[in-house]
Amino acid sequence: MTDSTTAPRDEAFDPEVLSSAEVYRGAVWGIREDHVRYGDGEIVRQYIAHSGAAAVVAMDEDGRVLLIQQYRHPIRQRDWELPAGLLDVAGEDPMDAARRELAEEADLVASAWEPLISTYTTPGSNSEIVHIYLATGLSPADAAFARTDEEADIRLAWVPLSEAADGVLAGRLRNGILAAGVLAAERRLSPTGRQGRGA
Structure with missing residues (x-):
């Protein structure tokens, strides 16, 4: 007990x-x-x-979060997600992977990064851990990344953080990594959230 x-x-x-x-x-x-x-x-x-992954809650100066939409074959849906990718480069730090994925999937770089949350996605069936980072101070990357397959028709949307959180809780946005990242960011950035976080 x-x-x-x-x-x-x-x-x-x-x-x-x-x-x-x-x-x-x-x-x-x-x-x-x-x-x-x-x-x-x-x-x-x-x-x-699973090798693990890194994901990014990218926030602009207006308090909007970047969401991307792409086709996911196992669920036969184009779901909204955070920019994310595998830790598939040997020895790469997860935050460096997050920087790489933000550039590759959204053509953006960020001047400020901080760890937000790490989560096991489905511990009953795989060993994946996803490290989610909060990125601010956004600007365009030096060059656009060439995308193929499902990434070739990625859609981007800038959504107020509170609206994204509402979408998670209403069941309109069901991607687990997005849900964890958006809700953690809303908690982190709220006045009571910053004061109330414990170890």
């Missing part, structure tokens, strides 16, 4: 992995199968071994 006087916090737990093997290798991700000693027995789990 959890002590109600202590704030909940995720904790590391490392049961013995009896065996681990990649059972499928795709173009981007692989699927692993682990046999794990758990309690008095053994469990078998398959999951996507």
Whole structure:
């Protein structure tokens, strides 16, 4: 039973992995199968071994957040998202990846960056962690990035942060990374949010 006087916090737990093997290798991700000693027995789990990602809540001087829309085949929708991308460059810092993605997906650079929130997207089925950053002081990048495939017809929209948060809570914007980033940014930038954040 959890002590109600202590704030909940995720904790590391490392049961013995009896065996681990990649059972499928795709173009981007692989699927692993682990046999794990758990309690008095053994469990078998398959999951996507994910490199992680970085995303950006890019805010302009008018308090608007940049949203991008692109086609996502697994859900058969063009959903609204934050600029984001994989941590697929060896040794790259997540904030550097966020800078790269903002330039590649929106042709923008930012003069000020700060960590906003990190979140596991679907811990029951993959190991992806997304590091979301708040970027301000925006200006055009030196050159436009050549986009292909789903990124070739990306749409951009500048939306007041409060309206984006309303869209999340109303169910109009259902991308999980967007939801986490927008709600965290609204909390961070509100007068009570800055004072009320705890460790």
